Structure formats: C-alpha cells, structure tokens
Amino acid sequence: MADQKLTTAQVREALTAIIxxxxHRDIVSLGFLKQVSVNNGRVSVTIELTTPACPAKDSMRRQAEQILAALPGVTEVEVSMTAQVRQGQASRPEGNPIPGVRNTIAVTSGKGGVG
Structure with missing residues (x-):
C-alpha cells in the first residue's frame, strides 16, 4: 500500500461527523474548526465554541480525538478547545466606550429601594 500523506482537507472532512x-449542524460548516495542522502523522486542531460553558465541549473533544486517531497515518492527536463569545447586534454599543475591553457584563442586585 502506498504511503499517502494525510491532508488538512481530509481532516476537515472527517470532522464533519461531529454535530x-x-x-444540529456539523462543527465545520458552523465555522467552529479554526485551525488544522498535519505534520508527519501529528494532527493538531483548534475548535472554537460560542461559549466557554458549552455543555457539549468535552463530548466534542472526545469525538474529535477518536475520529482523528482513526485516520490512516495518524500517530499523535492534539485537540484544543477555545471559546469566543459572539456579541449580538442589538447589544452592540456605538463606538468603543472602554478602549481595550471586548466584553462587558452588567450586574444588578434587584433588592429595591432604601425606604
């Protein structure tokens, strides 16, 4: 059997199995797959989710590791999980009120008045 080199396209195609x-869509078409590297049997990918508290994070990591390890010629797998909170259009203020700050969280107690 000829020694065929694994390509990034083959890795991307294999990861479309993760829904x-x-x-209810695969992580590749959703744009979650941010980085793919293939080097002498070592495959490294970065999957970026929309929230750091994603309940499917560990499951997706395990699926990716299993899928990639099963590809021909793969000797080592590294799956990095990151998160990028996407800001909605309605909540986006005009301008940049605090330079260098990407996300702002408003906190309130809701205890009522002092009287």
Whole structure:
C-alpha cells in the first residue's frame, strides 16, 4: 500500500461527523474548526465554541480525538478547545466606550429601594 500523506482537507472532512447537539449542524460548516495542522502523522486542531460553558465541549473533544486517531497515518492527536463569545447586534454599543475591553457584563442586585 502506498504511503499517502494525510491532508488538512481530509481532516476537515472527517470532522464533519461531529454535530453540535443544539444547532444540529456539523462543527465545520458552523465555522467552529479554526485551525488544522498535519505534520508527519501529528494532527493538531483548534475548535472554537460560542461559549466557554458549552455543555457539549468535552463530548466534542472526545469525538474529535477518536475520529482523528482513526485516520490512516495518524500517530499523535492534539485537540484544543477555545471559546469566543459572539456579541449580538442589538447589544452592540456605538463606538468603543472602554478602549481595550471586548466584553462587558452588567450586574444588578434587584433588592429595591432604601425606604
């Protein structure tokens, strides 16, 4: 059997088997697959989710590791999981009120007045 080199396209295609349980689409078409590297049997990927608290995060990592390890010629697998909270259009303020700050969280107690 000829020694065929694994390509990033083959890695991307294999990872289309991972379906986001909430969005019901694969992680590649959703744009979650941010980085793919193939080097002498070592495959490294970065999957970027929309929230760091994604309940499917560990499951997606395990699926990716299993799928990639099963590809021909793969000797080592590294799956990095990151998160990028996407800001909605309605909540986006005009301008940049605090330079260098990407996300702002408003906190309130809701205890009522002082009287």
């Amino acid at each position: 986001d349980p909430d969005l």
